[in-house]
Amino acid sequence: MTEFGYFLSSEELSPQELVTTAQLAEQAGFDRIWISDHYHPWTREQGESAFVWSVIGAIAATTELKITTAVTCPTDRIHPAVLAQATATVASLAPGRFSFGVGSGERLNEHILGGLWGGIKICWAESADDAAKTAYRLWGFEAVGGQSAQDLPSWLEFEQLGDATSPDQIAETVPCGPDPDRAASAIKEYVDAGFDEVYVSQMGPDQDGGIRFLSEQVLPQLRGGRS
Numbered sequence: 489m490t491e492f493g494y495f496l497s498s499e500e501l502s503p504q505e506l507v508t509t510a511q512l513a514e515q516a517g518f519d520r521i522w523i524s525d526h527y528h529p530w531t532r533e534q535g536e537s538a539f540v541w542s543v544i545g546a547i548a549a550t551t552e553l554k555i556t557t558a559v560t561c562p563t564d565r566i567h568p569a570v571l572a573q574a575t576a577t578v579a580s581l582a583p584g585r586f587s588f589g590v591g592s593g594e595r596l597n598e599h600i601l602g603g604l605w606g607g608i609k610i611c612w613a614e615s616a617d618d619a620a621k622t623a624y625r626l627w628g629f630e631a632v633g634g635q636s637a638q639d640l641p642s643w644l645e646f647e648q649l650g651d652a653t654s655p656d657q658i659a660e661t662v663p664c665g666p667d668p669d670r671a672a673s674a675i676k677e678y679v680d681a682g683f684d685e686v687y688v689s690q691m692g693p694d695q696d697g698g699i700r701f702l703s704e705q706v707l708p709q710l711r712g713g714r715s
Contacts, residue, residue, distance in 0.1 A: 493520035495689035520554035561593030616665025668705035
């Protein structure tokens, strides 16, 4: 059975907001979080980039959530020996609740020093138009395909990618607005594909509203009416 988790964007939220949002997600019925391990925000509009291992410690100490990094590159930016110490520390703080998500990283984060998961971004707001504008402002490059995330070395280039897209393109890529059926349909594609874990994120500042929207109107459709 698919488990549903909440994705925390270290690029969008301050360290304090990351911890508070994790707590809200747990209260809303999510049982796990996936948190990005980045050195840079993608754009100036996002503007945050917490050291994820400090944040994970705070989340582990204040919730019972399962925690996964999304993802850590265990080669260039942080020495593998240091990451071994970090993961062992978190595993001690959250016994049985921590998974070390690893990947190759991307130039934006890794250039500074030389299981089966799926996720979808959702932007909730009082209207679809407001949601699309927020999603475009923060994640304009989301509508750009290809290997951009692997190849581009600076946030400025990602901002330029965003300039090449439009709010309409973002609205086609991301479920925007207060439409629970569209959001549930987008998530169901991952469930039907057999993903063990599906993580959902609220794009934009209203994390509380987005979490309530997901837990009260979207996830019950995917859990057979169970919240």
